[in-house]
Amino acid sequence: MTAPTRSSPGRTWRRPPALIKSPAWRIVIYGCAAVYLAAAMGSVELDWARISQGLERGARFAEGFLTPNFTTRSRDIWQGMVESITMTVTASVVGILISVPIGIGAARNIAPFPIHSLCRGVIAISRAFQEIVIAIVFVAMFGFGPFAGFLTLSFATIGFISKLLADDIEEVDEAQAEAIRSTGAGWWQIVNYAIQPQVMPRLIGLSLYRVDINFRESSVIGIVGAGGIGATLNTSMERYDYDTAGAIIILIIVFVMLAEYSSSHIRRWAQ
Amino acid sequence: MLTVQSLEKRYKTGDRALTGVSFRVPRGQVVGLIGPSGAGKSSLIRCINRLIEPTGGKIMLNDTDLTRLNGAALRKARRRIGMIFQEYALVERLTVMENVLSGRLGYVSFWRSFFRRFPQTDVDKAFGLIDHVGLSDHVDKRADALSGGQRQRVGIARALEQDPELLLVDEPTASLDPKTSRQIMRLICEVCRERELPAIINIHDVVLAQMFVDRIIGLRAGAVVFDGPPADLSSDALTQIYGEEDWAAMRKEKEADAKDAADADAFETERLERMAEPA
Structure with a gap:
């Protein structure tokens, strides 16, 4: 038997504090944060004159976008676009080809410990650096141009695909691998028959996604000298040639949208 | 013939899964391995093909x-x-044929299997087995497009494609309905008799085991506590295997299952009759 429910009038209730239990600490921490924020804001040097100048320049950008000029610099644009696409395709293919063995080696459930640590190390190094940082290093090493961009994107692709492929392999259904192992299959046969079918759709999806990212990155790393459409964009901005810049940005947007749209289609088909 | 001699398995956590298990299975004998969960049934059959490593004892397959x-x-x-x-x-994303042919992986080189160029004799055998288990219309279907009973038939064909000298069967009917369970058990036992293949079947369903197997081994806490023909499986023996309460509960559950199955069958027949009626 349970007691009948009784109403108890006059009992107050307040939601318990979520983050910091002690009221004293709460005042100290929030107070410090507010003081720092105020001081930091003060040090930024708000300069209304510069802001209005900037807005004026922004208006000229916008004007440029509204009157994009594809023709005057069409050769430069065309060359930059071809470079970017070449960089994207070659770097994606090379990067993915290198990523697959590294990803397999980095999966704890199928690779022996020393190989696993080595591959995870390679992945960690590749993921530690942002593309721009790598691009600066490669441009310094191999000079301006798309070769540095190709190396940058390949290197970044390895970290991305290997990591996600390895994680996916670690999550495969072990029962399927056990069944193939029990037939007397060797290690490569287990990878080919039990692992590959399970991770292939995801590998295809990731690869297409990476092609997408590589194209976008190719327009960014051009700014630090690694060739491609980014270099053309940077040059036109330096020449105050906003009409051409507008044309380039429109082209980049169109290409990224095309890549995104087609890759989502292919991914659905590969399920 | 399979001979297991004082087999031991101790896991790294210190759990003793098997303690001195010994038995011998002659050609063509189908053995049902029963016992409560955690008794070591799965460990035992996985020790035999070394999917897990035994820590002691001997397992002889012929010589x-x-x-x-x-x-x-x-x-x-x-x-x-x-x-x-x-x-x-x-393998869910491979076709029925690829799954069956994967039974030959231990016999062919990596490149042959990679390009799916299996020797003609292997392909002939696979077609024969797929026919035998009644799936000839589904050769190129992906395994994930099949029903539970059909999938288990593919599993049986894959095992037989190996030309095995021993069959290990781990709870073949645990994910199937009662009727399909009986069909699958019948199929497994038939092929074993045809090929004089010794088999060990882990099975939690005692009644089903009694219906089909030649001999029953009862495992409790990693030790053999019963070994004999299904007819000798008295309620005393079952109490020894499962403990007092569990066995009574199981029998009750079994009766309920049987009633459900009968109800389902009746419902199915009635529905078929109704579908046959002109609208």
Whole structure:
């Protein structure tokens, strides 16, 4: 038997504090944060004159976008676009080809410990650096141009695909691998028959996604000298040639949208 | 013939899964391995094909000591032992034919298997087995497009494609309905008798085991507590295997299951009759 429910009038209730239990600490921490924020804001040097100048320049950008000029610099644009696409395709293919063995080696459930640590190390190094940082290093090493961009994107692709492929392999259904192992299959046969079918759709999806990212990155790393459409964009901005810049940005947007749209289609088909 | 001699398995956590298990299975005998969950049934059959490593004892398959093998020799021994799994363990994205042919992986080189260029005799055998289990219309269907009973038939065909000298079967009916369970058990026992294949079947369903197997081994806490023909499985013996309360509960559950199955069958017949009626 349970007691009948009784109403108890006059009992107050307040939601318990979520983050910091002690009221004293709460005042100290929030107070410090507010003081720092105020001081930091003060040090930024708000300069209304510069802001209005900037807005004026922004208006000229916008004007440029509204009157994009594809023709005057069409050769430069065309060359930059071809470079970017070449960089994207070659770097994606090379990067993915290198990523697959590294990803397999980095999966704890199928690779022996020393190989696993080595591959995870390679992945960690590749993921530690942002593309721009790598691009600066490669441009310094191999000079301006798309070769540095190709190396940058390949290197970044390895970290991305290997990591996600390895994680996916670690999550495969072990029962399927056990069944193939029990037939007397060797290690490569287990990878080919039990692992590959399970991770292939995801590998295809990731690869297409990476092609997408590589194209976008190719327009960014051009700014630090690694060739491609980014270099053309940077040059036109330096020449105050906003009409051409507008044309380039429109082209980049169109290409990224095309890549995104087609890759989502292919991914659905590969399920 | 399979001989298991004082087999021991102790896990790293210290759990003793098997303690001195010994028995012998002659040609063509189908053995049902029963016992409560955690009794070591799964560990026992996985020790035999070394999917897990036994910590002591000896396992002889004809003249080979399975516990001493490593590397290529172990793979050569594994291909002589067919295994059928609880959740079918088919490779879901491969076709029925590829799943069946994967039973030959221990016999062919990597490149042959990579390009799916299996020897003609293997392909002939696979077609024969797919026919035998009644799936000839589904050869190129992906395994994930099949029903539970059909998948288990593919599992059986894959195991037989190995030309095994021993069949290990891990809870073949745990994910199937009662009627399909009986069909699958019948199929497994038939092929074993046809090929004089010794088999060990892990099975939690005592009544189903009694219906089909030649001999029952009862396992409790990693030790054999019953070994004899199904007819000798008295309620005393069952109490010894499962403990007092569990066995009574199981029998009650079994009766409920049987009633459900009968109800389902009746419903199905009635529905078919109604569908046959003109609208």
